[in-house]
Amino acid sequence: MPAPILAAVRSPFAEADGVLAGWHPVDLSVEIADAAITRAGITAASLDHVWVGCDEPVGAQGANLARAIVLAAGWPAALGGTVVEAGPHSGVAALGAAVDAIEAGRIERAVVLGVSSASIVQPGAAALARLYGRPWGDGPAARFADHGGLVPPVVAADRHAAALAIDRSAQDEWGRRALERRTPPPPGAILPVGARPGDAVAVQRDTPVTTDVIRSIDNDLEPIFDTDGTTTALTFAPASDGVAALVLGRAGEALGEVEVTTSTGGSPLEVVSVYPDRAVDRLDLAAISASTALAALTLSGLDPALVDIDGGTTAVGDAAAAEDLRPIVDGLHRSAANTTGIGARVSAGAAAGYVWRRL
Numbered sequence: 001m002p003a004p005i006l007a008a009v010r011s012p013f014a015e016a017d018g019v020l021a022g023w024h025p026v027d028l029s030v031e032i033a034d035a036a037i038t039r040a041g042i043t044a045a046s047l048d049h050v051w052v053g054c055d056e057p058v059g060a061q062g063a064n065l066a067r068a069i070v071l072a073a074g075w076p077a078a079l080g081g082t083v084v085e086a087g088p089h090s091g092v093a094a095l096g097a098a099v100d101a102i103e104a105g106r107i108e109r110a111v112v113l114g115v116s117s118a119s120i121v122q123p124g125a126a127a128l129a130r131l132y133g134r135p136w137g138d139g140p141a142a143r144f145a146d147h148g149g150l151v152p153p154v155v156a157a158d159r160h161a162a163a164l165a166i167d168r169s170a171q172d173e174w175g176r177r178a179l180e181r182r183t184p185p186p187p188g189a190i191l192p193v194g195a196r197p198g199d200a201v202a203v204q205r206d207t208p209v210t211t212d213v214i215r216s217i218d219n220d221l222e223p224i225f226d227t228d229g230t231t232t233a234l235t236f237a238p239a240s241d242g243v244a245a246l247v248l249g250r251a252g253e254a255l256g257e258v259e260v261t262t263s264t265g266g267s268p269l270e271v272v273s274v275y276p277d278r279a280v281d282r283l284d285l286a287a288i289s290a291s292t293a294l295a296a297l298t299l300s301g302l303d304p305a306l307v308d309i310d311g312g313t314t315a316v317g318d319a320a321a322a323e324d325l326r327p328i329v330d331g332l333h334r335s336a337a338n339t340t341g342i343g344a345r346v347s348a349g350a351a352a353g354y355v356w357r358r359l
Contacts, residue, residue, distance in 0.1 A: 091324025182311025
């Protein structure tokens, strides 16, 4: 049974160390979560649980980020919170956990957040810091030692794209298209927030940030990973800051609904694709690079021209778990009644997605 969506809203997204760099992830999450429940026409006292998707639940995003958001927002202290870390599709996984709980009848209402504060907690922090040992131990690396060893997902995607005969020209075209197509988010999708810029950004604090900060990238660039690779700054989505929120529940006037969520895994050296088998009106991807997106589309036999019609992740940067939920937030506000869409996170080693419908 579909899970009703009572409200959907997000912050602007901006590349790390940009205009949102000074926001603590808890504080920015509170701004967005409070706006979400206000738009849903409910009170925090009527919520049953808070799920937060977070790719890097350490440092400022650690120690149960969901619980910190509940307390900082002034919501009832008895309200529970859970952080979901599922690698590159943590936002989709958090949404799936909330949908499952509502469909099972265990709860009535929930808030789902996708959080990315890359300016404060850099990508890979959970694995690379190694303050308390070596995440994953030796087993995974040993398993793939004879296949060239484990490499970062974006490098794996670059190499997989080459194996699929996806050349640099196709990737450059995808990157340029993302920049050209990325239109301002529809009214209602974004909650304007005050700028809290990083030291290198010449923007006055509290200047309203009302839309995503689109990147400005040249075309003729050198590869940024493998020297003979195809991914450049034009076709790579750098880490970004942002928060997205959904309010789910069976009591209240619904804006839309989540029909299904799904996920799958695969070799960490190959891009994985996942799309529910049904006709939809639009398909939006969260992908760290053009090589990742195009490899996933090739594996699925989908026409790239029909995907990300409003511009993709590379136009702004990858806001991690928040980016996972952007397609549903923007899609609900952009679409007419009865529009159905798919939002999907594709990556080397794992993929996840969901089907949403505008009521």
